[in-house]
Each structure stands twice: as structure tokens, then as C-alpha cells.
Amino acid sequence: MTQVPKHPVLVLFDIDGTLTPSRNVASQEMIQFITQLQTVVDVGFVGGSDRAKQIEQMGEELVHAVTYSFSENGLVAFKGKTEIECTTITSHVGEARLKEFINDTLLLLARCDIPIKRGTFIEFRNGMLNVSPIGRNCTQAERNDFFAYDNQHHVRQTLIDALKPKYGDIFTFSIGGQISFDVFPIGWNKSYCLKFCQGYDKIHFFGDKTMEGGNDYEIFIDPRVEGHSVIDPADTIKQCSELFLRQ
Ligand SMILES: [Mg+2]
Incomplete structure (x- = not known):
């Protein structure tokens, strides 16, 4: 099942508070930013809510276009448009x-x-x-x-x-x-999705609730990723641009 990734680097994003205002939809600027980012790295979304909500927030086109989209912390895992796993309680x-x-x-x-x-x-x-x-x-x-x-x-x-x-x-x-x-x-936090992300030189994760007790904490401290803490969607664009889009 392991395939050679399009890019050696994967950038995973929490959604609420990181790519969108909480429970809200992504701005046009954010959608353009992710679209541009995908040309240089593989991109994945990892959110706690269900896939319908993720599509509502990020737009169907973008959810299908990114390399991975994980909803319910990765219990529902998609690669592109293809479902790769659906685990139930x-x-x-x-x-x-x-x-x-x-x-x-x-x-x-x-x-x-x-x-x-x-x-x-x-x-x-x-x-x-x-x-x-x-x-x-x-x-x-x-x-x-x-x-x-x-x-x-x-x-x-x-x-x-x-x-x-x-x-x-x-x-x-x-x-x-x-x-x-x-x-x-127990154990069904965002780090669950990492088992699907194979073959990368490096995996980055960006989230807004990375403190202990926050819902990004477990993936943020996971040794398989380099974690980045953001304060809001604008901060995500700023930090990511500096890391990946600097000419
Ligand atoms: Mg969040």
C-alpha cells in the first residue's frame, strides 16, 4: 500500500482555528494559499469533525485535491478522492x-x-x-x-x-x-492518522491547540512529526510561507 509520495515532505494541518476560524469556512486567501503550497509539498488535513463538516469548511474541490484528508482524527482516511480506511468505535x-x-x-x-x-x-x-x-x-x-x-x-x-x-x-x-x-x-487523537503517512523524509504538523490537554497535543509532540504552534489562520499562512514558499 506504500506508494512513493509526490514530494518528500508532507505538511499536515489541523482545521479549526488553524486553517479556518472555529467551526467556520476557510477564506478565499487560505484556499489559494493551500493550492499554491501543494505545488511544492504534499498537503494533508486532519480534523476532529466528520468528513461532511470538513468539506463544508475547506470546499469539496480542495479536500479532493490535497494528498490526504483525515476526518474524525484519521478514523476516516482519504487519499485524494479514495477512502483508504474507515474505523468505527x-x-x-x-x-x-x-x-x-x-x-x-x-x-x-x-x-x-x-x-x-x-x-x-x-x-x-x-x-x-x-x-x-x-x-x-x-x-x-x-x-x-x-x-x-x-x-x-x-x-x-x-x-x-x-x-x-x-x-x-x-x-x-x-x-x-x-x-x-x-x-x-483511548489513543484516538490526531496522531492516529500518522500510520497512513508513509515514505516521507519529513512530516510537519501545524495546529492551534498544541498545549497539553489541547486536541493537537499528541500529534504535536509525536516524534514522527515536526510540530508547529499557530495562533490563528493568518499565523499559519505566515509561518508556512516562511518555511516552504520563500524564494
Ligand atoms: Mg484546532
């Missing part, structure tokens, strides 16, 4: 343990007394579970209210603390956004 953890976890979580959610509840308390994604005490289909106003309530009462942290003793050996838990927390199998 089910195959990794096994149906029995997953069912046990979902049952225990639903019991804890049922016992959780908060002001209001809506629907979709557990969302099942390819590479993770998203758990929301209020339910994902609440309105924006209800979402804001829950966030304020949670800051006072630590509902999400309490649920995580209750699940950790039994499931801390297989899952990591991370609180993100306003109404939910994510549950990932």
Missing part, C-alpha cells in the same frame, strides 16, 4: 462493552435532575459518542441556559466522574461546547 470497543456503556450512561442521564430536558441524549458518531444531559435538539436559548446552569452545578463533570471508574480504561472524556461531552476510545 463499534469494531474497536466491541458491541457488548459499547452496549453496557450506553445503558449505564442512559441510567445516569435518567437520574440526572436538571431544569429541562429535550431529546437526543446520546449521539452515536463513527469514532465517538456525544452525550448531552439536556438533549441535543434543544433550542439555542435552552442551550445557553443549560451552559449557565452547568457552570454552576457541574452536571457534565459529575456524569464523567461517575463513568470514569468503570470505563476509564477504554474511553477518554472531554467536555466541549455548551451542552455535551465527547467520549473517545
Whole structure:
């Protein structure tokens, strides 16, 4: 499966906060910049969200044009337009343990007394579970209210603390956004994608959350890459231009 890369250097990019403003779409300037960069190095995207969101943020044309596009941290891996792997939480953890976890979580959610509840308390994604005490289909106003309530009462942290003793050996838990927390199998961070990146003299990685606890930390410190920390998309263009596009 190892093929000779087009260029000896691969440059991997986090998406949110690195190539785009958080959850937003890439600027025209960024799209032009990546297009130009690809003429001198191989380029890869590695984001935590799903492929549909990645295409929405970076544009379908560019996602197909870059050498690699990894969504869900590489659980869904594409080389050009071709899917090379799709790993699921089910195959990794096994149906029995997953069912046990979902049952225990639903019991804890049922016992959780908060002001209001809506629907979709557990969302099942390819590479993770998203758990929301209020339910994902609440309105924006209800979402804001829950966030304020949670800051006072630590509902999400309490649920995580209750699940950790039994499931801390297989899952990591991370609180993100306003109404939910994510549950990932241990080791499924962005460094997972590196197993697909073979045959390069050098692999660079650019990310905005490279500090310990940030979602770029594991790949940033991985000995297989040279890590670069950026503050925003403009900083990414600046640092990358100096490294790769200087005449
Ligand atoms: Mg980021």
C-alpha cells in the first residue's frame, strides 16, 4: 500500500482555528494559499469533525485535491478522492462493552435532575459518542441556559466522574461546547492518522491547540512529526510561507 509520495515532505494541518476560524469556512486567501503550497509539498488535513463538516469548511474541490484528508482524527482516511480506511468505535470497543456503556450512561442521564430536558441524549458518531444531559435538539436559548446552569452545578463533570471508574480504561472524556461531552476510545487523537503517512523524509504538523490537554497535543509532540504552534489562520499562512514558499 506504500506508494512513493509526490514530494518528500508532507505538511499536515489541523482545521479549526488553524486553517479556518472555529467551526467556520476557510477564506478565499487560505484556499489559494493551500493550492499554491501543494505545488511544492504534499498537503494533508486532519480534523476532529466528520468528513461532511470538513468539506463544508475547506470546499469539496480542495479536500479532493490535497494528498490526504483525515476526518474524525484519521478514523476516516482519504487519499485524494479514495477512502483508504474507515474505523468505527463499534469494531474497536466491541458491541457488548459499547452496549453496557450506553445503558449505564442512559441510567445516569435518567437520574440526572436538571431544569429541562429535550431529546437526543446520546449521539452515536463513527469514532465517538456525544452525550448531552439536556438533549441535543434543544433550542439555542435552552442551550445557553443549560451552559449557565452547568457552570454552576457541574452536571457534565459529575456524569464523567461517575463513568470514569468503570470505563476509564477504554474511553477518554472531554467536555466541549455548551451542552455535551465527547467520549473517545483511548489513543484516538490526531496522531492516529500518522500510520497512513508513509515514505516521507519529513512530516510537519501545524495546529492551534498544541498545549497539553489541547486536541493537537499528541500529534504535536509525536516524534514522527515536526510540530508547529499557530495562533490563528493568518499565523499559519505566515509561518508556512516562511518555511516552504520563500524564494
Ligand atoms: Mg484546532
